[in-house]
Amino acid sequence: MATTPNAATPADLPWGPRALLRRMRGADEIAHLITLVAAATLLLITVLLVYQLWVLSAEARHKFGWSFFVTKTWDPVAGDFGALPFIYGTLVTSVVGLALAVPLGVGGAIFLAELAPPKLSSSLTFVSDLLAAVPSVIYGLLGVFLLVPIMRTTVQPALKKTLGFLPLFQGPTYGIGFLTAGIVLAIMIVPFVLSVSREVLLAVPRDQREAALALGATKWESTWKVVVPAARIGIFGSVFLALARALGETMAVTMVIGNNPKISASLFSPGYSIAAVLANEFSEATGNLYLSALIELGLVLFLLTFVLNGLARLLILVTTARGSGVLPT
Amino acid sequence: MRIVKILGVLALLLVLGTVAVAEGGQVLLNAAGATFPYPIYSKWFDQYHQAHANVQINYQSIGSGGGIRQLLDKTVDFGASDGPMSDDQLKTATVPILHFPTVLGAAIPSYNLPGVQGDLNFTPEALSGIFLGKITKWNDPAIASANPGVKLPGDDIVVVHRSDGSGTSYIWTDYLSKVSPEWQQKVGKATSVNWPVGLGGKGNEGVSALIQQTPASLGYIELIYAIQNKLPYGKVKNSSGAFVKADLASVSAAAAAAAKFMPDDFRVSITNPEGKAAYPIASFTWLLIPAKFTDAAKRDVVKDFLKWMMTDGQQSCEALSYAKLPKEVVAKEMKAIAQIQ
Amino acid sequence: MSARLIWRKTLNVTMLSLTGLCALLTVSALFFILGYLMWNGGKDLSWNFFTRLPAPVGEIGGGMANAIVGTLKLMVLAALIGVPIGLLGGVYLAEFGGRTVPFLVRYTADLLNGVPSIIIGIFAYALVVMPMHHFSTLAGGFALGIMVIPTVLRNTESFLRGVPSSLREGSFALGANKWRMVATVVLPAASRGILTGVLLALARVAGETAPLLFTAFGNRYWSPGWMQPTSSLPVIIYTYATGPYEDWHQQAWAAGLVLLGLVLVTNILVRAFLTRGTSFERS
Numbered sequence: 033m034a035t036t037p038n039a040a041t042p043a044d045l046p047w048g049p050r051a052l053l054r055r056m057r058g059a060d061e062i063a064h065l066i067t068l069v070a071a072a073t074l075l076l077i078t079v080l081l082v083y084q085l086w087v088l089s090a091e092a093r094h095k096f097g098w099s100f101f102v103t104k105t106w107d108p109v110a111g112d113f114g115a116l117p118f119i120y121g122t123l124v125t126s127v128v129g130l131a132l133a134v135p136l137g138v139g140g141a142i143f144l145a146e147l148a149p150p151k152l153s154s155s156l157t158f159v160s161d162l163l164a165a166v167p168s169v170i171y172g173l174l175g176v177f178l179l180v181p182i183m184r185t186t187v188q189p190a191l192k193k194t195l196g197f198l199p200l201f202q203g204p205t206y207g208i209g210f211l212t213a214g215i216v217l218a219i220m221i222v223p224f225v226l227s228v229s230r231e232v233l234l235a236v237p238r239d240q241r242e243a244a245l246a247l248g249a250t251k252w253e254s255t256w257k258v259v260v261p262a263a264r265i266g267i268f269g270s271v272f273l274a275l276a277r278a279l280g281e282t283m284a285v286t287m288v289i290g291n292n293p294k295i296s297a298s299l300f301s302p303g304y305s306i307a308a309v310l311a312n313e314f315s316e317a318t319g320n321l322y323l324s325a326l327i328e329l330g331l332v333l334f335l336l337t338f339v340l341n342g343l344a345r346l347l348i349l350v351t352t353a354r355g356s357g358v359l360p361t
Numbered sequence: 362m363r364i365v366k367i368l369g370v371l372a373l374l375l376v377l378g379t380v381a382v383a384e385g386g387q388v389l390l391n392a393a394g395a396t397f398p399y400p401i402y403s404k405w406f407d408q409y410h411q412a413h414a415n416v417q418i419n420y421q422s423i424g425s426g427g428g429i430r431q432l433l434d435k436t437v438d439f440g441a442s443d444g445p446m447s448d449d450q451l452k453t454a455t456v457p458i459l460h461f462p463t464v465l466g467a468a469i470p471s472y473n474l475p476g477v478q479g480d481l482n483f484t485p486e487a488l489s490g491i492f493l494g495k496i497t498k499w500n501d502p503a504i505a506s507a508n509p510g511v512k513l514p515g516d517d518i519v520v521v522h523r524s525d526g527s528g529t530s531y532i533w534t535d536y537l538s539k540v541s542p543e544w545q546q547k548v549g550k551a552t553s554v555n556w557p558v559g560l561g562g563k564g565n566e567g568v569s570a571l572i573q574q575t576p577a578s579l580g581y582i583e584l585i586y587a588i589q590n591k592l593p594y595g596k597v598k599n600s601s602g603a604f605v606k607a608d609l610a611s612v613s614a615a616a617a618a619a620a621k622f623m624p625d626d627f628r629v630s631i632t633n634p635e636g637k638a639a640y641p642i643a644s645f646t647w648l649l650i651p652a653k654f655t656d657a658a659k660r661d662v663v664k665d666f667l668k669w670m671m672t673d674g675q676q677s678c679e680a681l682s683y684a685k686l687p688k689e690v691v692a693k694e695m696k697a698i699a700q701i702q
Numbered sequence: 703m704s705a706r707l708i709w710r711k712t713l714n715v716t717m718l719s720l721t722g723l724c725a726l727l728t729v730s731a732l733f734f735i736l737g738y739l740m741w742n743g744g745k746d747l748s749w750n751f752f753t754r755l756p757a758p759v760g761e762i763g764g765g766m767a768n769a770i771v772g773t774l775k776l777m778v779l780a781a782l783i784g785v786p787i788g789l790l791g792g793v794y795l796a797e798f799g800g801r802t803v804p805f806l807v808r809y810t811a812d813l814l815n816g817v818p819s820i821i822i823g824i825f826a827y828a829l830v831v832m833p834m835h836h837f838s839t840l841a842g843g844f845a846l847g848i849m850v851i852p853t854v855l856r857n858t859e860s861f862l863r864g865v866p867s868s869l870r871e872g873s874f875a876l877g878a879n880k881w882r883m884v885a886t887v888v889l890p891a892a893s894r895g896i897l898t899g900v901l902l903a904l905a906r907v908a909g910e911t912a913p914l915l916f917t918a919f920g921n922r923y924w925s926p927g928w929m930q931p932t933s934s935l936p937v938i939i940y941t942y943a944t945g946p947y948e949d950w951h952q953q954a955w956a957a958g959l960v961l962l963g964l965v966l967v968t969n970i971l972v973r974a975f976l977t978r979g980t981s982f983e984r985s
Contacts, residue, residue, distance in 0.1 A: 059881055060879050062881075064798045064880075067791065068803075069790075070789075070790030070793075070794060071790070071795065071803070073791070074791055074807060074810055074811060075806065077814070077848060078813060080825075084828050084829070085825075105555060106555060108551065108554070108555070109549045136724045136727060136728060137724070139720060139724030140721065140724040140728045142724075143718070143724060147718055147721065161969070162966060162969055162970065163728070163732040165902075165906065165909075166732070166909075168910075168911065168912075169939050169940050169943075169961075170735070170961065172940065173954060173955070177943070178738065180574070206519060208560065219731055222728050251718060279818070280817070280818025280820070280821075281818075282819065283940060287943065287944060290561065291524035291560065291561030292559060292560055304561075310824065311820055311912055312561075312563055314827075314915075316525055318426055318429055318430045318553075330820070337817065338813060371778055371781050375928075391836075399759055400760050407757075419923055419930075420922070421931075434832065435835045436837055437837075562944070563944055567944045569945070569946035585760075
């Protein structure tokens with residue numbers, strides 16, 4: 033145990049209270065160093081990751097340049113690779129997913145934040161968090177055997193009959209394709225929208241609501257016209273978060289999207305996403321250009337999710353401003 | 362505290378896991394590649410393991426493209442492919458790669474048409490037109506003319522192909538390139554091509570599943586997959602004009618000419634061959650074995666397995682509808698085993 | 703009552719009911735998924751399933767023993783790789799850090815957390831599989847371990863910061879120096895929350911498929927030690943679900959149930975019992 037240093041003892045004696053203190057201060061420095069190394073390892077891993085993506089995609093980047101992003105062909109035989117079908121597929125499925133998940137999630141969040149008694153609210157949020165924990169491959173399993181047949185026999189024909197004048201709902205109804213992948217994604221990202229929106233809604237100061245109610249607004253009006261706009265930025269943040277998650281989803285999408293790098297206006301058409309093509313073709317890309325083109329796709333995906341996640345956190349931080357700088361994911 | 366204790370337990374488990382290896386005497390080989398022969402390979406490796414309990418050959422069916430790539434990257438001990446490696450690919454290998462034919466199989470056009478009884482006939486023009494996306498409906502004259510008396514629905518044909526690098530795709534596109542100049546020019550032959558139309562399935566397994574689940578679909582799979590999953594498949598018109606269904610006899614007939622003139626490196630295509638009874642879309646499938654092994658135990662196991670495969674192993678293939686290797690080919694292969702060092 | 707007021711009231715009730723419906727739909731999705739898996743997968747959970755190895759293709763009677771053990775081994779590795787780095791890094795952020803380095807580390811942790819798992823798999827392939835010329839459990843564990851680090855790190859920091867400063871000051875007052883204070887007072891106080899984060903992170907990576915596709919690869923047999931490829935539950939579910947054999951499909955459902963059960967039970971136990979009253983990172 034440390035004792036107060038005795039001023040009468042010379043500082044450089046190998047025994048005595050000063051020496052003891054010196055030793056233990058050293059241990060502090062060691063601890064500092066060890067923990068710093070651990071933190072630095074994280075930095076190292078991330079830097080290495082970005083570096084690998086950059087270096088391994090060099091051949092494709094030099095060969096195709098910016099035209100990589102607007103080329104439609106993906107032709108391993110001719111060595112002609114373009115990212116457009118995959119970017120298209122990734123975006124379309126994510127947009128469909130968001131279109132379904134955001135109303136559901138925000139609606140549910142409003143219910144849980146404004147209407148439900150606290151106990152019900154937290155237990156339902158608990159269940160929603162469990163939904164977020166379900167592995168992607170399970171969604172894929174359900175998608176392939178449950179959703180795809182339903183889409184093919186019931187939903188898609190019905191959409192075709194009623195909304196078939198829109199190019200979105202034309203073409204043969206395979207059951208797999210953009211729409212089905214979008215629906216699976218929607219179920220997967222709803223919990224994110226719901227829980228983050230609920231938190232930002234709860235963070236809106238109570239007096240805002242009460243002021244509105246005092247002025248004669250109904251509960252809905254107070255919520256929709258006062259609380260939600262106040263939390264609007266955070267809700268956008270939750271949307272970006274969900275979008276970032278949807279972009280990177282691999283297994284569930286590749287099992288129901290059809291794996292065909294085609295761009296089509298119809299949601300019934302099969303397509304491909306960046307994550308799906310990586311899963312299917314990475315371990316078999318023969319030839320350095322092929323592999324490098326795939327990794328360039330990976331780099332694109334990485335950058336997209338990076339930007340979106342960054343934006344999301346910024347928006348959520350602005351709205352909820354949690355004390356110690358710790359953010360909900 | 363608690364976490365340190367837990368980590369200590371984990372570290373202990375790690376040590377135990379390493380110790381529990383007991384690799385003494387065990388030879389573990391990892392291989393990857395074609396899905397085309399996967400049913401017979403998984404049977405063979407299982408049988409070989411029963412006979413030699415200390416040998417485990419872990420074969421993962423990831424597609425011929427994957428087999429070639431992993432072999433070139435040296436992450437597996439040997440590979441398997443139904444599309445022979447090209448000269449360019451062989452050049453990039455650091456050790457020479459030897460091709461060893463194992464069985465003969467057939468790529469067949471399988472379809473899902475619930476209302477149609479019996480086997481459909483497909484001409485080369487029909488098949489190339491369908492896969493080029495020019496023939497879109499089942500009752501198109503190109504198909505109907507070969508099937509008089511069969512009521513074909515007016516549904517759109519849902520084409521199914523491989524989404525991964527595939528030797529089966531190689532065989533199929535090799536055939537289409539031979540019978541359709543338009544296909545040869547527009548698409549070409551390879552393990553992975555730019556398909557004009559269709560849904561992509563992963564592996565023969567994935568394509569079979571898609572055909573199974575999608576009405577009005579047509580795809581190409583290896584014969585055993587259609588048989589094991591009770592999928593109907595059609596006859597194909599061969600170069601002599603006869604509509605032939607893929608079976609042991611017609612596949613063996615396809616290999617008859619090649620058997621006599623087998624090149625030394627065993628890389629040969631037998632699609633669209635001569636012969637009235639020959640099935641036009643048949644192929645050898647090869648194990649890709651490096652000519653030099655650094656691990657002597659592994660090398661000996663591989664050589665012994667190859668010998669076993671060509672003698673005892675061949676007895677199991679007909680039960681799974683793969684045709685046996687012609688005698689001449691077996692004799693040539695036995696000599697070639699000596700090249701593995 | 704004026705018409706406008708009636709309209710407003712109706713709108714009020716309608717919209718609020720709709721939001722309730724949204725919440726109900728979201729929540730019932732989980733019960734539906736669980737119920738469907740239990741119904742479909744439960745029928746095939748047999749002794750065979752848990753103890754036997756896969757049968758040759760097309761033959762029935764195989765099991766998933768090696769996949770279950772493989773997943774457990776991968777969890778052990780992911781914990782060994784991810785937890786020390788995450789834990790110590792979190793300690794650094796909460797106790798030792800200054801301004802710039804902690805900011806960078808937090809930012810990087812969030813960045814890494816958001817990286818799609820398939821990219822992590824590619825990274826692990828380039829870093830571990832290629833130099834080793836071998837697919838291995840180690841490579842798979844490495845990939846999963848990387849995914850564990852950010853969650854554990856942020857979580858640890860969060861809970862350490864949550865420890866009241868009175869505890870720290872009391873420790874200092876008794877003469878402890880910094881590391882002793884952290885190790886003997888602060889960490890134990892936060893240990894429950896930290897453990898939560900660790901278990902949740904592990905439950906999450908247990909279900910990851912994409913990073914294992916090119917690292918742990920797959921194995922029809924037992925995978926001895928750590929240097930051989932290994933089968934795992936998520937990968938085998940994917941393989942069997944996309945195949946044509948009915949037997950494979952049944953096994954995939956059963957495996958899905960086992961995996962989902964593992965993940966959900968961990969989540970429920972951890973969230974319900976270990977974190978009463980505390981908030982935590984959502985991964």
